[in-house]
Amino acid sequence: MTMPASTQASPSILVLTTSVGNSHMRAAQALCAAAERWFPGVRCELFDLISLAGPFFKFAYADSYVTVTSRFPSFWSFLYRGTDRRSGSTAAMRLRALYERWELRKLPAVISAAAPDAIICTHFMAAEILAHYVRRGTLSIPVFVQVTDYDCHGLWIQPELAGFFVASDEVKARMIEKGVPAAKIRVTGIPVMPAFSDDLPRDACAAELGIAPSRTTVFLMAGGAGVSPLDAVCERIIALGRGAQLIAVAGRNTQLHERLGKLARETNGLVVPVGFSTTIERLMSAADFAVTKPGGLSVTECLARHLPMVFYDAIPGQEERNAEYMLEQGAALKASDMGGLLYRVDSLLANPGRVEAMRADAARLARPFAARDVLDAVLGHGAAG
Numbered sequence: 001m002t003m004p005a006s007t008q009a010s011p012s013i014l015v016l017t018t019s020v021g022n023s024h025m026r027a028a029q030a031l032c033a034a035a036e037r038w039f040p041g042v043r044c045e046l047f048d049l050i051s052l053a054g055p056f057f058k059f060a061y062a063d064s065y066v067t068v069t070s071r072f073p074s075f076w077s078f079l080y081r082g083t084d085r086r087s088g089s090t091a092a093m094r095l096r097a098l099y100e101r102w103e104l105r106k107l108p109a110v111i112s113a114a115a116p117d118a119i120i121c122t123h124f125m126a127a128e129i130l131a132h133y134v135r136r137g138t139l140s141i142p143v144f145v146q147v148t149d150y151d152c153h154g155l156w157i158q159p160e161l162a163g164f165f166v167a168s169d170e171v172k173a174r175m176i177e178k179g180v181p182a183a184k185i186r187v188t189g190i191p192v193m194p195a196f197s198d199d200l201p202r203d204a205c206a207a208e209l210g211i212a213p214s215r216t217t218v219f220l221m222a223g224g225a226g227v228s229p230l231d232a233v234c235e236r237i238i239a240l241g242r243g244a245q246l247i248a249v250a251g252r253n254t255q256l257h258e259r260l261g262k263l264a265r266e267t268n269g270l271v272v273p274v275g276f277s278t279t280i281e282r283l284m285s286a287a288d289f290a291v292t293k294p295g296g297l298s299v300t301e302c303l304a305r306h307l308p309m310v311f312y313d314a315i316p317g318q319e320e321r322n323a324e325y326m327l328e329q330g331a332a333l334k335a336s337d338m339g340g341l342l343y344r345v346d347s348l349l350a351n352p353g354r355v356e357a358m359r360a361d362a363a364r365l366a367r368p369f370a371a372r373d374v375l376d377a378v379l380g381h382g383a384a385g
Contacts, residue, residue: 011379012043014116016126018050020061023148023190023296024123030191031120031146034371037194042379045114049104049126057103061125073316081317084154101129108133111141118162118378119143122191124155131158144378147171148190149296151321154178165374167300167367168325188374189367190296193281196304197368200285209247209272209286216349217245219287219307221298222256231259233291234271236342238263242349247283249274281305288355289348291341294323294332303331304368308358310335310344330361 013035017028028046035044050058083093107129111119119141121127133139142162150167152174159180165188166172172185206213218237222230234246248271250257260273274283284290284305292298294311299322302309309332311323326332333348335341348355367373 010041010043011039011118012045012114012116013375013378014111014114014119015044015046015122016119016130017046017048017122018061018125019048020050020123021295023298026193026297027122027146027148027191028120030193030371031122031374033193034191034375038372039375039379042375044375045116047110047114049107049123052106052110053103097128097132100125101132104129108138111139116141120146120374120378122146122148124153127156127158127161131160134160142378144374146191146374149318149322150299150325151318152178153318159184163377165370165377167296170325186373186377188377189370190300191371191374192297192301192304192368194371195279196281196301197372198281200282200305202285205282205286208282210269211245211247211272211286213286215245216242216352217247217287218345218349219247219249219284219290219292221249221290221292222251222253229259230256231263233338233341234260234263236338237345238267238270240342240346240349242346244270244349246271247274247287248272249277249280249283252276288352289358291345294319294326294334296322299326299332300367300370303362303366306359306363306366308332308348308355308362310341310348312341326365329365331358331365 015028015031017024019025032044032046035042050061119130121130121143127145130139130143134143144163144165145156145158145161146165147156147167150171152171157175157178157180164175164180164185166175166185167190169187172187175185176182203213211217220230220233230248230250234248237244237246248260250260250273257273257275260271264271264273277283280301284302284307287307289308289310290302291310291312292302294314296318299309309326311332311334314320314323323332323334327334333344335344
């Protein structure tokens with residue numbers, strides 16, 4: 001069944017993503033939040049493709065992702081590199097794509113019901129499936145793709161689609177090499193929440209946390225298995241004796257949050273435990289540098305707040321390539337184990353001048369208005385630049 005473009009008077013955008021990993025969903029949420037702030041006449045709807053799938057598909061694509069990346073990183077690296085090189089050229093890859101379309105066969109009905117004027121995909125699965133519909137002539141709505149890493153994996157490459165938004169000039173060059181017309185690619189950065197573009201004074205953000213704004217402060221986020229549990233990382237950093245304050249984000253891990261609270265009491269408040277937060281930008285604004293995994297959105301949010309980074313426990317594939325780009329640009333350091341992590345943190349705590357130099361590099365790379373720029377291009381049905 002042909003899915004025509006919308007004829008609504010008010011512009012409407014459908015953002016398709018998946019709840020596999022965090023970056024794809026957070027980029028999609030940022031686009032919708034940007035529409036609400038900067039384009040009040042535009043209706044932006046987010047849809048998670050995984051909600052259409054059966055239990056086995058959800059397990060294979062969503063539930064197993066964390067297990068494979070944290071427990072079997074070598075196998076994940078094999079999958080990542082293999083699918084990057086071969087893309088859709090092998091029988092196995094074509095069978096995978098066919099299975100995805102069958103599991104998500106209700107997607108055309110979702111699109112018809114939403115009746116959007118344009119679609120933005122923040123996950124390669126959505127881009128692959130919609131490219132198939134475009135080739136068959138059953139989808140006439142312009143489809144755009146937001147790549148959510150500082151990399152160009154082959155699964156994102158769907159030249160038939162209307163436009164692509166990428167993080168850097170390098171990603172654009174690599175996409176051109178893989179067959180995407182240059183006129184379809186715009187270097188916008190990766191979308192982050194509109195609040196990351198706000199003026200957020202350090203003094204005010206530190207006061208909200210009850211910490212001294214003049215004291216050196218490290219922002220830490222938990223992620224995956226890690227080189228060690230986050231509370232152990234905090235304990236070892238405190239033991240360095242540099243007197244730094246640590247903002248430690250446990251997310252939804254309540255047990256970790258409790259352990260961090262105990263550590264905060266034992267260190268007379270040098271550790272500031274934070275659970276799930278919707279104001280990460282304010283926490284980052286109170287810090288001098290971050291210790292984090294190099295996920296696409298985590299990196300981009302740090303850049304938006306001009307925050308240097310120390311990476312640990314990078315997933316082979318996309319996170320390794322994110323880390324490589326940030327190291328090359330001077331905005332980050334990378335540790336391979338606990339000893340290396342402590343060495344790099346200690347070196348930054350001892351050298352404020354180096355932190356400031358890295359902050360300048362992070363500021364140079366920052367694109368806090370990426371979500372607004374993406375929507376502006378989509379609403380104008382153009383992606384050249």
